[in-house]
Amino acid sequence: xxxxxxxxxxxxxxxxxxxxxxxxxxxxxxxxxxxxxxxxxxxxxxxxxxxxxxxxxxxxxxxxxxxxxxxxxxxxxxxxxxxxxxxxxxxxxxxxxxxxxxxxxxxxxxxxxxxxxxxxxxxxxxxxxxxxxxxxxxxxxxxxxxxxxxxxxxxxxxxxxxxxxxxxxxxxxxxxxxxxxxxxxxxxxxxxxxxxxxxxxxxxxxxxxxxxxxxxxxxxxxxxxxxxxxxxxxxxxxxxxxxxxxxxxxxxxxxxxxxxxxxxxxxxxxxxxxxxxxxxxxxxxxxxxxxxxxxxxxxxxxxxxxxxxxxxxxxxxxxxxxxxxxxxxxxxxxxxxxxxxxxxx
Numbered sequence: 223x224x225x226x227x228x229x230x231x232x233x234x235x236x237x238x239x240x241x242x243x244x245x246x247x248x249x250x251x252x253x254x255x256x257x258x259x260x261x262x263x264x265x266x267x268x269x270x271x272x273x274x275x276x277x278x279x280x281x282x283x284x285x286x287x288x289x290x291x292x293x294x295x296x297x298x299x300x301x302x303x304x305x306x307x308x309x310x311x312x313x314x315x316x317x318x319x320x321x322x323x324x325x326x327x328x329x330x331x332x333x334x335x336x337x338x339x340x341x342x343x344x345x346x347x348x349x350x351x352x353x354x355x356x357x358x359x360x361x362x363x364x365x366x367x368x369x370x371x372x373x374x375x376x377x378x379x380x381x382x383x384x385x386x387x388x389x390x391x392x393x394x395x396x397x398x399x400x401x402x403x404x405x406x407x408x409x410x411x412x413x414x415x416x417x418x419x420x421x422x423x424x425x426x427x428x429x430x431x432x433x434x435x436x437x438x439x440x441x442x443x444x445x446x447x448x449x450x451x452x453x454x455x456x457x458x459x460x461x462x463x464x465x466x467x468x469x470x471x472x473x474x475x476x477x478x479x480x481x482x483x484x485x486x487x488x489x490x491x492x493x494x495x496x497x498x499x500x501x502x503x504x505x506x507x508x509x510x511x512x513x514x515x516x517x518x519x520x521x522x523x524x525x526x527x528x529x530x531x532x533x534x535x536x537x538x539x540x541x542x543x544x545x546x547x548x549x550x551x552x553x554x555x556x557x558x559x560x561x562x563x564x565x566x567x
Contacts, residue, residue, distance in 0.1 A: 243320035248313070255518070256313040259306060262523075262530050266302035269533030270295040272547060280546045286370035287354070287476060288543075290347045291536065293374050294483075297339035297381075298529035304332040306526060312406065319406040326406035327389070327399070335385035337491075337525075338421040342377045344487060345425040347480055348432035349373070354473040355439050361473075384421045388413060411502045418495050426488070433477075433484050440474045479539035483532060490528035493520040 248256065273295040277283045308329040312319060319326060350373070354361050391399045392412040401407045408414075497520060537544050 243315060243318065246315045246318060246320070248316060252313050252316050255522070256310050258523070259310050259313060259526065262526050263302050263306040263310065266298060266306070266526070266530040269530060270299040270302070273533050273536055273543070274299065276543065276547045276550050279550055283543065283546060286365040286367070286373075287347075287350055289370045289374060290343060290350055293377060294340065294343040294347065295533065295536075297336050297343055298532055300332065300336045300339070301526070301529045305329065305336055308406070309522070309526070317405055319402045319404070321402075321406075323400060323402050326402050329406055330400065330408050331385050331388060334388050334417065334421070335381050338384050338417070339378060339381035340487070340529075341422055341425045341429070341491070342380050344480075344484055345428040345432075346373045346377050348429050348436070348484075351436050351473075351477050351480055352432050355436050355477060358473055381421070384417050388417070392416070414498060414502060418498055422491070422495050426492070429484055433481055436477050437481060440477050475539070479535060482539065483535050486531055486535065487528055490524040494525055497521065 274292050277288050277292050308321075308325065311321070350365055353364050357364065388408065388410075389399060390413070391397055391410055393410045399408060399410075401409065493516075497516065537547060
């Protein structure tokens with residue numbers, strides 16, 4: 223979410239004179255910051271696009287768990303396409319807004335939309351993981367294509383509603399919704415408080431409860447499987463490679479990956495929303511150097527970096543997705559070789 227839009231206390235102090243965007247040159251600090259954001263933006267786009275294309279081109283990955291994974295990757299892709307470019311543009315202009323009002327409104331809407339979609343997707347994946355671990359043999363019956371479609375539709379509708387409600391000024395209905403006199407801003411204390419609670423903290427509570435339970439159950443299952451693998455405890459004539467055991471091992475690995483994704487998301491976003499509420503309702507003066515440091519790390523770097531890290535986590539902890547990814551690009555490279563050889567001949 224656009225923190226400057228929520229509250230300006232962590233933004234760089236702005237001049238009081240009229241903006242002259244043509245004569246603005248980025249400071250060394252803002253130029254370095256823009257380069258870092260550009261690198262993160264490129265990695266976010268490429269990584270999440272590769273995840274989406276890999277799943278789309280492999281029918282073996284067209285399961286509910288991967289559909290929800292693609293939905294989460296799509297939210298991160300939106301960040302790289304429709305949110306971060308405007309952040310980079312503003313940074314190059316020393317955080318002054320040099321574009322029109324509709325673009326500012328679109329940036330704030332996209333920020334809210336993508337952020338809400340990400341955390342709600344994690345909640346949906348948490349529910350899917352709960353079913354997979356709690357009832358592995360009934361998973362295909364419960365988590366069918368219809369259920370997956372309903373979950374994805376709910377996630378994006380929920381994000382759309384909360385983002386669109388930002389087009390109203392909740393705190394001061396008689397005033398303008400967005401302000402671009404200096405920066406792109408939406409100074410609406412009530413809206414950002416409500417959206418932080420219902421679009422972040424409530425889904426986060428669902429995620430924490432579900433994954434705490436899943437982690438506990440997964441540990442119990444791993445312990446049981448380890449005991450089952452010992453020859454002394456394995457029943458005579460019983461093969462370890464049973465359908466239930468294989469599926470359980472697979473689901474535990476998938477749950478482990480999603481626990482890491484949730485942990486990274488929590489580290490990346492929780493400090494941000496704590497700072498938002500704190501500065502909305504208790505904007506106490508702080509040391510300028512400390513304020514700038516916390517703003518750079520917890521407001522601009524970590525939330526954006528989260529979208530770039532997720533594809534790396536997917537590929538690292540999901541062998542099926544990793545092999546499909548390698549096969550997908552190996553096939554593309556082979557096709558290019560065949561085209562080049564046919565062209566030269």
